[in-house]
Amino acid sequence: MSLSDPITVLSGVGAKRAEGLEALGIKTVGDVLFYFPFRYDDLQERDLESAVDGEKITIKGTVVADPVVSRFGPRKTRVNIRLRVENVVVMVTFFNQPWLKDKFHADQQAAVYGKWEASRASMVGMRVLATQDEDSPSLAAIYPLSQSVHQKFLVGLIKEAFEKYGDQIESVVPAAIRTHFRLLEDKQLVAWMHFPETPQQAQLARRSAIFREFFLFEAKLQMIKHRDTAPAAGLSIPFDNERLKSFISTLSFELTNAQKRVVNEICADMRSERHMNRLLQGDVGSGKTIVAAICMYAAVTANFQAALMVPTEVLAEQHYQKLHKLFEPLPVHVSILTSSAKPAGRRAILADLASGETDIIIGTHALIQKDVNFANLGLAIIDEQHRFGVGQREILRSKGLKPDVLAMTATPIPRTLAITAYGEMDVSTIDELPAGRKPVQTTWVHKNEFGRVADQIKSEAHTGGQTFVITPLIAESEKVDLQNAESVFADLKQRLGANVSVALLHGQMKTEEKEDIMTAFSAGKIDVLVSTTVIEVGVDVPNATMMVILDADRFGLAQLHQLRGRVGRGSKAARCILVADPSTDTGISRMDVMTSTNDGFVVAQKDLELRGQGDIFGAKQSGMPDFRLGDPVGDFNILDAAQRSASELFTLDPDLNQADNQALRRALSATAVAAAGLN
Numbered sequence: 059m060s061l062s063d064p065i066t067v068l069s070g071v072g073a074k075r076a077e078g079l080e081a082l083g084i085k086t087v088g089d090v091l092f093y094f095p096f097r098y099d100d101l102q103e104r105d106l107e108s109a110v111d112g113e114k115i116t117i118k119g120t121v122v123a124d125p126v127v128s129r130f131g132p133r134k135t136r137v138n139i140r141l142r143v144e145n146v147v148v149m150v151t152f153f154n155q156p157w158l159k160d161k162f163h164a165d166q167q168a169a170v171y172g173k174w175e176a177s178r179a180s181m182v183g184m185r186v187l188a189t190q191d192e193d194s195p196s197l198a199a200i201y202p203l204s205q206s207v208h209q210k211f212l213v214g215l216i217k218e219a220f221e222k223y224g225d226q227i228e229s230v231v232p233a234a235i236r237t238h239f240r241l242l243e244d245k246q247l248v249a250w251m252h253f254p255e256t257p258q259q260a261q262l263a264r265r266s267a268i269f270r271e272f273f274l275f276e277a278k279l280q281m282i283k284h285r286d287t288a289p290a291a292g293l294s295i296p297f298d299n300e301r302l303k304s305f306i307s308t309l310s311f312e313l314t315n316a317q318k319r320v321v322n323e324i325c326a327d328m329r330s331e332r333h334m335n336r337l338l339q340g341d342v343g344s345g346k347t348i349v350a351a352i353c354m355y356a357a358v359t360a361n362f363q364a365a366l367m368v369p370t371e372v373l374a375e376q377h378y379q380k381l382h383k384l385f386e387p388l389p390v391h392v393s394i395l396t397s398s399a400k401p402a403g404r405r406a407i408l409a410d411l412a413s414g415e416t417d418i419i420i421g422t423h424a425l426i427q428k429d430v431n432f433a434n435l436g437l438a439i440i441d442e443q444h445r446f447g448v449g450q451r452e453i454l455r456s457k458g459l460k461p462d463v464l465a466m467t468a469t470p471i472p473r474t475l476a477i478t479a480y481g482e483m484d485v486s487t488i489d490e491l492p493a494g495r496k497p498v499q500t501t502w503v504h505k506n507e508f509g510r511v512a513d514q515i516k517s518e519a520h521t522g523g524q525t526f527v528i529t530p531l532i533a534e535s536e537k538v539d540l541q542n543a544e545s546v547f548a549d550l551k552q553r554l555g556a557n558v559s560v561a562l563l564h565g566q567m568k569t570e571e572k573e574d575i576m577t578a579f580s581a582g583k584i585d586v587l588v589s590t591t592v593i594e595v596g597v598d599v600p601n602a603t604m605m606v607i608l609d610a611d612r613f614g615l616a617q618l619h620q621l622r623g624r625v626g627r628g629s630k631a632a633r634c635i636l637v638a639d640p641s642t643d644t645g646i647s648r649m650d651v652m653t654s655t656n657d658g659f660v661v662a663q664k665d666l667e668l669r670g671q672g673d674i675f676g677a678k679q680s681g682m683p684d685f686r687l688g689d690p691v692g693d694f695n696i697l698d699a700a701q702r703s704a705s706e707l708f709t710l711d712p713d714l715n716q717a718d719n720q721a722l723r724r725a726l727s728a729t730a731v732a733a734a735g736l737n
């Protein structure tokens with residue numbers, strides 16, 4: 059008998075029910091015990107005096123008269139029950155449950171739970187409670203359900219599982235840590251999560267369960283980290299330092315101190331036999347690309363290949379052009395692979411890669427297709443890594459003999475939160491912009507001032523500056539995005555006159571078309587580029603001095619910061635104009651944040667605050683792992699404590715040999731990495 063027994067060992071679970079439960083992620087007895095409620099209904103009777111409008115409460119009283127069912131609209135019904143509670147008559151309405159009529163009879167006692175409307179002394183009923191049953195719990199756990207799995211059935215199942223298997227639940231958080239943070243043992247935690255007698259019990263159980271969830275996640279990350287950093291777990295890349303230095307001395311600019319520092323950190327990792335799993339963070343325009351180029355060259359001097367994977371074709375092409383030029387004087391063969399490569403060309407690219415003819419390859423996720431083979435991949439770099447899952451990172455890694463991995467991101471996750479998403483990685487940060495950069499001046503104007511903005515774009519063009527105009531984002535439909543872009547393009551052309559050259563760029567264009575336009579814009583042949591957000595990440599045109607973002611309030615802060623980062627990348631002063639009539643407070647706050655700071659870390663922090671608790675889970679692109687109970691922002695203190703505890707524990711006992719850590723060891727090996735949310 060163990061918690062991994064299939065759920066079908068419990069009463070009433072046949073094949074069909076098992077299927078329904080599986081859809082909820084419940085396959086074993088252990089799964090159902092750890093299938094937690096998302097809220098509790100307070101079934102303890104309340105006096106009306108203390109109830110606030112909109113609160114969900116339980117009331118008990120005498121039914122005044124037999125209820126009647128009334129119908130309204132097609133198929134809609136309402137049962138009205140008048141209930142005398144002390145000396146108030148409360149009207150309780152149940153919608154669309156006509157059968158409830160038979161549950162209430164004049165002069166009988168009744169108890170209902172529902173939403174209180176203070177001004178009308180009425181209630182929208184949510185459930186009918188038994189009045190006699192003294193044993194019924196005062197807090198009822200409410201679970202996420204599905205069509206085939208109902209509340210009552212699930213509660214019964216959990217009760218049975220707990221009675222039969224409760225003693226099998228062992229605590230995975232070691233006792234010393236539990237004591238230190240005053241957390242419940244797992245058996246108690248499970249009991250109080252499902253059947254609390256008081257709100258305090260429910261609260262304590264929840265806190266313990268969140269800690270447990272975070273702790274398991276962090277422990278798994280620590281386990282990967284220790285696996286990867288064990289001596290001889292990785293590849294040693296004995297690069298030629300002299301060649302590297304002379305390459306750096308040929309660059310057209312001096313590296314910033316921060317760039318030098320991170321190059322040293324990365325190169326030290328590459329030389330060591332430990333596996334490198336490092337994150338390179340740096341604000342927009344801080345110069346990550348050249349750092350990547352230097353490290354890739356280092357790998358090449360040791361006769362290894364290097365790959366750079368980027369999220370878009372536009373970016374792949376841009377990096378390819380740059381690196382190709384950079385390495386032209388050297389015997390370094392740079393190649394590019396995207397999904398738009400023609401079959402014959404693709405075959406040749408793959409052959410060169412497999413034979414070792416190619417030293418450096420740039421590509422989109424075309425690089426992780428099955429038929430892509432490397433001769434000896436030593437370094438895999440992943441740009442804008444939040445767009446790729448950990449799984450994709452692992453696939454690229456699997457294409458070499460444990461190649462070192464460097465992930466680069468310009469989307470700064472606040473330092474504090476980075477530990478959750480990148481806990482298994484070492485972090486290098488470029489915290490300095492190249493000398494001579496001037497902060498981008500950001501202003502916010504209303505839509506009716508667009509005429510003036512157009513005038514500014516015109517005068518910018520006359521003085522040799524180039525402008526990006528980003529058209530509104532309507533996430534639901536690319537077609538509408540395109541229509542928008544086209545109409546903005548037509549409008550601007552007319553306003554700016556024949557002397558200003560305007561071009562349009564959007565996601566549905568052919569790759570070659572996009573490339574041609576980007577090349578022309580980079581070369582200064584186009585003054586104004588009207589674009590959808592395809593240029594959002596990574597595009598580098600140092601001569602661009604003005605960024606205009608239409609309907610800016612529709613974009614998230616991180617995205618606005620990314621877009622703004624496309625200008626101010628050279629020594630010229632640059633401006634960003636946000637055009638928006640925000641209709642919500644969040645929209646207004648976004649405009650305020652953007653006009654008050656240029657610092658990506660501050661923007662990221664504000665972004666999380668504005669998003670608020672709850673919908674962070676929707677923010678997949680921010681690279682945050684998905685937790686079932688805990689919220690990395692709202693429960694940050696717990697997360698922080700769990701991370702520290704896990705890291706300390708692995709420092710002291712990396713192989714989990716101590717007696718106290720055996721349950722944790724079993725939990726980690728049972729579910730292994732698959733269950734760590736490391737999708």
Ligand SMILES: Nc1ncnc2c1ncn2[C@@H]1O[C@H](COP(=O)(O)OP(=O)(O)OP(=O)(O)O)[C@@H](O)[C@H]1O
Pocket residue numbers: 311312313314317340341342343344345346347348467468492493595596597598600623627
């Ligand atoms: N040390 C330096 N001194 C002067 N210019 C630099 C330096 N390092 C990089 N640059 C230039 O700064 C610009 C931005 O660099 P890069 O494209 O590498 O930024 P990034 O960190 O990748 O930014 P993003 O994330 O916004 O794409 C480039 O034109 C690059 O040539």
